[in-house]
Amino acid sequence: MLLLLAAAAAAQENRECLACHARREKLSKLEKIDEESGERVSMLVDVARFRQSAHGTFPCLDCHLDLEGVHGMHAPELEPVDCVTSCHDRVAAEIARSQHLRFMRERQQRPPSCKDCHRGEHSRRDTPRAADPWHRRQSIALCSSCHEEWLASYRQTLHGQLAALGPVTTAVPTCADCHGYHEVVSPPHPASFLAPERLPQTCGRCHPGVAAPFFRYIAHPQWHNPSPYPLWTALQRASTAVLGLLLAALGLHSALWGWRLWRGE
Numbered sequence: 001m002l003l004l005l006a007a008a009a010a011a012q013e014n015r016e017c018l019a020c021h022a023r024r025e026k027l028s029k030l031e032k033i034d035e036e037s038g039e040r041v042s043m044l045v046d047v048a049r050f051r052q053s054a055h056g057t058f059p060c061l062d063c064h065l066d067l068e069g070v071h072g073m074h075a076p077e078l079e080p081v082d083c084v085t086s087c088h089d090r091v092a093a094e095i096a097r098s099q100h101l102r103f104m105r106e107r108q109q110r111p112p113s114c115k116d117c118h119r120g121e122h123s124r125r126d127t128p129r130a131a132d133p134w135h136r137r138q139s140i141a142l143c144s145s146c147h148e149e150w151l152a153s154y155r156q157t158l159h160g161q162l163a164a165l166g167p168v169t170t171a172v173p174t175c176a177d178c179h180g181y182h183e184v185v186s187p188p189h190p191a192s193f194l195a196p197e198r199l200p201q202t203c204g205r206c207h208p209g210v211a212a213p214f215f216r217y218i219a220h221p222q223w224h225n226p227s228p229y230p231l232w233t234a235l236q237r238a239s240t241a242v243l244g245l246l247l248a249a250l251g252l253h254s255a256l257w258g259w260r261l262w263r264g265e
Helices: 002-021 047-052 089-097 099-106 133-144 148-155 158-165 175-179 196-204 212-216 230-262
Strands: 031-033 040-042
Touching: 089 099, 133 148, 133 175, 148 158, 196 212
Parallel strands: none
Antiparallel strands: 031 040
């Protein structure tokens, strides 16, 4: 009931904004250049998509604070939306503690903004909900843009194969489900999702009640690198060699049989 009342209140407050921004003929400027990314952003709002987004039940003024008290036409350039000050200060604090931010600053790389990770399928404005399958699939692609070698090993597991073959629902683990969302730290750290004492909780979200041996699961197999798991690597190479020999024998047998038929024997 509270959500419905909030949505109704937001729709009422947004009506004045959408009177122009939902109608192409009312806009003097259809696009602007995003200052952070350099991308072209449409000023035309798809109302149905916006209402399905994570911010669809919020008034426009909750994000565009410089429009407070403005009615009708407003300045052509608004201040960039400050996700942290208005709502997400707790998340910002988690990111500040993450190794991601520290490593990127050490390498003089630009850390991603909220909108880099939480952009919509059709517009940066239509922030998807956390469980949205498109958003979850995009999060894998975003992580792999830096961690390409780990994507390859992820794809060798059942987790990665499920993600590649179908919708990435909440039943299919993504990078963030196992490694953390905002405060990403390495496994030895107690705050890490993959710290030994937190594995039952992390894995238990999908596999409740599993026993201790389950946590020896190899999440990123690297059969070409024997140092982490020498026995597993040896077995993998042996099985690949046996399979290759069987296929070679089958190919030789088929070739000899065809040659015999050609000779009419």
